[in-house]
Amino acid sequence: MTASPTLKVTIERGPSGAEVFDVPQYDNQTVLDVVSWVQQNVDPTLSYRFACRVGMCGSCAMMVNGVPRWTCRTHISKVLDGNAVTIGPLRNLPVIKDLAVDMDPFFDKWVAAEGIHHGGLTRDDPIAPVDEGSAEREAANAGIECINCSVCYAACDTVAGNPDYLGPAALQRAWTLLNDAKDEGRQTILDAVSGKGGCHNCHSIGSCTAYCPNELDPLAAIAGLKRETAKSFFKRGR
Ligand code: FES
Known part of the structure; x- marks a missing residue:
C-alpha cells in the first residue's frame, strides 16, 4: 500500500x-x-x-x-x-x-409487522408447491435478499418523526411473506401492517429505496401492502 x-x-x-x-x-x-x-x-x-x-x-x-x-x-x-x-x-x-x-427496536418491529414465517404444515405433509413463474413469487423474491442492515431504517424520515412506524425493512419482510405460497399468515400480516405504525404511515419519500445497498425496493413493497390492506378492508366491510 x-x-x-x-x-x-x-x-x-x-x-x-x-x-x-x-x-x-x-x-x-x-x-x-x-x-x-x-x-x-x-x-x-x-x-x-x-x-x-x-x-x-x-x-x-x-x-x-x-x-x-x-x-x-x-x-x-x-x-x-x-x-x-x-x-x-x-x-x-x-x-x-x-x-x-441497539438493534432491538429494529427487530422488534419485524415481529410486530408479523415478518416471521407462519407455517401450517407438519413434517409429514408434502412440501408446498411453489410456482416460480407466478407474480406472487416474483414479488416475494424481490425483497428476499434483505440482510437486515437497517440502512433503510436509518434513512427513513418517517421513522425519525414517528418512532412507532414499523419502517421499511419490517414492512418489506411482511410483503415478502404475504406473497410466499409457503406462508399461511396472510390475514395476520395484513392486520399487523394496517394498524398503528403500519404501512399507511409511509409518505412515499423513497429514501429506503434510494439508499438500500442491495438495491432492493422497500418503497414498492410498502405500496403493495397499502394496496392489499385497502382491498382487504373493503372486502371485509361488505
Ligand atoms: S461487515 Fe458485513 S456487511 Fe459490512
Missing part, C-alpha cells in the same frame, strides 16, 4: 460527543478500515460492529457524512470532503456506545 495524506476523521460517539482523529490514508481503504485503524492505533475503547467485511452480514452500517452506508463496502476516497469525513452511529436507533446502536 502507498502512504498518502492524512485524513481528518470526526467520529460521533453518541452522548459523549465527537472526536477528531488523524488517520493515514491508503489506496483501497474503506470507511470500516478507517474506524478499525482508530480503534487499533489510537483508542482501543472505540466501539463499533462488523463481521464479514464483504457486504453480507449488514452489521457494519453507520452514518457517513450524514448518509447511512455499509462501511465495509464504502471506499473512503468516494466520500471524502477534501480530506475530511464524519462517521457516526446509525440514525433512528438508540446508541449503546460510540458507533454501536
Whole structure:
C-alpha cells in the first residue's frame, strides 16, 4: 500500500460527543478500515460492529457524512470532503456506545409487522408447491435478499418523526411473506401492517429505496401492502 495524506476523521460517539482523529490514508481503504485503524492505533475503547467485511452480514452500517452506508463496502476516497469525513452511529436507533446502536427496536418491529414465517404444515405433509413463474413469487423474491442492515431504517424520515412506524425493512419482510405460497399468515400480516405504525404511515419519500445497498425496493413493497390492506378492508366491510 502507498502512504498518502492524512485524513481528518470526526467520529460521533453518541452522548459523549465527537472526536477528531488523524488517520493515514491508503489506496483501497474503506470507511470500516478507517474506524478499525482508530480503534487499533489510537483508542482501543472505540466501539463499533462488523463481521464479514464483504457486504453480507449488514452489521457494519453507520452514518457517513450524514448518509447511512455499509462501511465495509464504502471506499473512503468516494466520500471524502477534501480530506475530511464524519462517521457516526446509525440514525433512528438508540446508541449503546460510540458507533454501536441497539438493534432491538429494529427487530422488534419485524415481529410486530408479523415478518416471521407462519407455517401450517407438519413434517409429514408434502412440501408446498411453489410456482416460480407466478407474480406472487416474483414479488416475494424481490425483497428476499434483505440482510437486515437497517440502512433503510436509518434513512427513513418517517421513522425519525414517528418512532412507532414499523419502517421499511419490517414492512418489506411482511410483503415478502404475504406473497410466499409457503406462508399461511396472510390475514395476520395484513392486520399487523394496517394498524398503528403500519404501512399507511409511509409518505412515499423513497429514501429506503434510494439508499438500500442491495438495491432492493422497500418503497414498492410498502405500496403493495397499502394496496392489499385497502382491498382487504373493503372486502371485509361488505
Ligand atoms: S461487515 Fe458485513 S456487511 Fe459490512
